[in-house]
Amino acid sequence: MLAALAAGCPGGDQRSISGKVTYDFVPATYSATTGTGTLAFAQASKRPVRNAVVQLRQGSGVIATTNTDEQGNYRLVYIPEDDSGELSVQVLAKTSSPQIQVEDNTDGNAIWAMGAKLSGTDAESESGTTLSLHAGHGWTGSAYDATRRVAAPFAVLDSMYTAAKAFMAVRPVSFPALKVNWSPDNVPQGGDKASGFISTSHFSPAENEIYILGKAGADTDEFDSHVIVHEWGHYFENNLSRSDSPGGPHGRGDVLDPRIAFGEGYGNAIAAILLPESLYVDTVWxxxxxxxxxxxxxxxxxxxxxxxxxxxxxxxxxxxxxxxxxxxxxxxxxxxxxxxxxxxxxxxxxxxxxxxxxxxxxxxxxxxxxxxxxxxxxxxxxxxxxxxxxxxxxxxxxxxxxxxxPMYFSVGSYPYNGTLTLDGGYEYNTWYQNQYYVFVGNGSRVTASVNSTYDVALTLYQQGDVLGGSDKTTSGTESVSLTTQNNAIYVLVVTGFKETDGGYGISISITSP
Structure with missing residues (x-):
């Protein structure tokens, strides 16, 4: 049985329990020839649950803890506590190195787990007990059996573990702890995340957490390993590298702002590199x-x-x-x-x-x-x-x-006064609607202002840190200022929001003091 566990409880003769932990992995398939694909349940294979935390519980207390190895094997050594409850083995959707855990955002952020109780005979065995656990996908042929849909969080966990281990194999990387939110109630609609309205599978920089879709009949991403690692790639950017992407909608054929073009192309590429599998597949209902x-x-x-x-x-x-x-x-x-x-x-x-x-x-x-x-x-x-x-x-x-x-216009001296033309009718995160201005700080206050007949915004960066911005009105008049560091390099991004087709002019000034 799959259950979501809250944080683990602290814990005559020495005994042991050992076994193997596996899960069903369902390949996501796609044919470029036919333009079709699916989740191939008939091709599901057993994969080991690697580095997962395994707990031996007696009643409500944890009396032994270990981790599975790379083949999914585990061994728990313990001394039973008399009259303190029956024994059970719980496998958490949580790794220890690196620290990744898959939680249910619709159930108080409890950690997903599967478990089994030991029979009285097994619990009393002094020669060692064997207990293996398997997480099945729960697909019946036409729908999921919710009580048997156990593999999903372990599939999510294992894809991210694969990604992290690939980097750890080539560099001594220390990854910050990662929380991943998966629920069978996570739907592609915006709203309250605690109720499953997560919009799409995504990495949230503000929370430093990942959300994964799981609603059968809408969108289930747990076996779309490229989607999983793509989002893990954004976690990597946020914690070990950097991303200045403005986010927003994107797709094949779009002429994007180069920040999001890199960020999304990188996400797809890093998934292909780390899994490793060159074919990116995203299934949807x-x-x-x-x-x-x-x-x-x-x-x-x-x-x-x-x-x-x-x-x-x-x-x-x-x-x-x-x-x-x-x-x-x-x-x-x-x-x-x-x-x-x-x-x-x-x-x-x-x-x-x-x-x-x-x-x-x-x-x-x-x-x-x-x-x-x-x-x-x-x-x-x-x-x-x-x-x-x-x-x-x-x-x-x-x-x-x-x-x-030409995306970068270098401001050589103050005051600077100029004009630029953006192209309306495109999303705010496209090349058509963005221009960058680069200037060097002089230790004094610098003010940047824009004016247009259409809605525009300003964002001021220094090495990726947003130091200020202005998007207060739809009148097209915005201003941002700060006291600069001498010789520091700043990038001012001007973004337009004109929804109708056609070019439109913007006047810009950068002054000091």
């Missing part, structure tokens, strides 16, 4: 009958016009495939892909310059960081960049790419 369908994109396939119609620095699909090509190796690589930097340099770039760059976090800052790693062939990287319609990037500001570099 559709139709009145609740049938399963899927969306898929393969990091190894060459982009098609219908797949990546606007390749380059503003395309998440381009970033996705570019990053995977930078990482991967093989004997069948294309002529333009002669790079295989491996996971270690990826980590060093993400946790190094990508974290501290004074620019925004984009493909330009990452490529610059990667080229600085020992053994990385810059010429080979440039060849691969060209394949994705990206210029030979030479700086964190995107120099070398004719579209990335």
């Amino acid at each position: 559709s139709g009145s009958g609740g049938s399963l369908t899927a969306f898929g994109i393969d990091a190894e396939t060459e982009p098609l016009d219908t797949d990546d119609p606007t390749p380059g620095v503003f395309s998440e699909a381009s970033v996705h495939r570019l990053l995977y090509d930078l990482y991967d190796s093989g004997t069948n690589e294309s002529s333009y892909d002669k790079v295989s930097v491996g996971l270690g340099p990826f980590y060093d770039a993400l946790a190094g310059l990508q974290k501290t760059t004074p620019s925004m976090t984009t493909i330009a800052s990452f490529i610059t960081a990667l080229k600085e790693q020992p053994g990385v062939d810059s010429a080979a990287v440039n060849t691969l960049l060209s394949r994705y319609n990206i210029g030979p990037i030479t700086s964190i500001w995107g120099e070398g790419d004719s579209r990335m570099f």
Whole structure:
């Protein structure tokens, strides 16, 4: 039986219990030929529950604790306490190294677990007891049996454990504790998260937690391992690297602000790299009958016009495939892909310059960081960049790419007065609706102001930290000011919100004092 456990209780002759803990893993499948996919329950396989916390309980007290090994095996050694209740083994959806736990956000954030009681004969055995536990997927052929849907939180846990272990294998990484929220009541609607209205599977920077969809008939992501690791990738960014992404809607073909183009392309690529599996699949329930369908994109396939119609620095699909090509190796690589930097340099770039760059976090800052790693062939990287319609990037500001570099306008002296034109009819997080201004602090107060006939906003950054912003009105007049540090580099992002098609002008001034 699957249950959500609250925090564990503290705990004649020595005895032992041992066994193996497994769960059903259901592959998410997709065919690019037919454009269809599903959760292939008939192809489900048993996988070990690795590094999970296992507790031996007597009554309400914990009298022994251990962890499963990489094969799912465990062994508990204990001395029973007389007349204090029956014995049971509980396996928590929680790992110890790194610390990851899957909670039920609709049940007071209790940790998911499965367990079994020991019979009287087993409890009295002095030669050792064997007790194995298995978490089944609970699919009956047409629907889930809610009482047998045990595997889900363990599948979520294991995908994230796989991701963390991949980095730990190449670098001495210390991951902050991670809480993951999964519930069979988590639906793709916004509202009260404690009631399951989580909007979508996502990482919440404000909470530093991950939420995963689980509502049968709506959207269940527990077996969509790429979705799981994509969100884990955002947790990695938030804790060990950095992301300046504005968030918001995005999809194939969108010409995005380069911050979100990198962030979402990175999320897909890091999932393909860490699992490792090049085919990204996201299953979803559709139709009145609740049938399963899927969306898929393969990091190894060459982009098609219908797949990546606007390749380059503003395309998440381009970033996705570019990053995977930078990482991967093989004997069948294309002529333009002669790079295989491996996971270690990826980590060093993400946790190094990508974290501290004074620019925004984009493909330009990452490529610059990667080229600085020992053994990385810059010429080979440039060849691969060209394949994705990206210029030979030479700086964190995107120099070398004719579209990335103009995103940054350098303010050379104060006062600065100028105009810019944005393009309406697009989302606020697209290239069309954003412009960056870079200026250097002089130790005095600097004020930036904009004016337009349409709604605009200002956000002021220093190395990724938001130091101020202004989005108070819809009149198009906004202002932000701060006392600057001498020689510190600041990036001012101007974002427009004009909903109708057509260009619109914005006047901008940056003054000091």
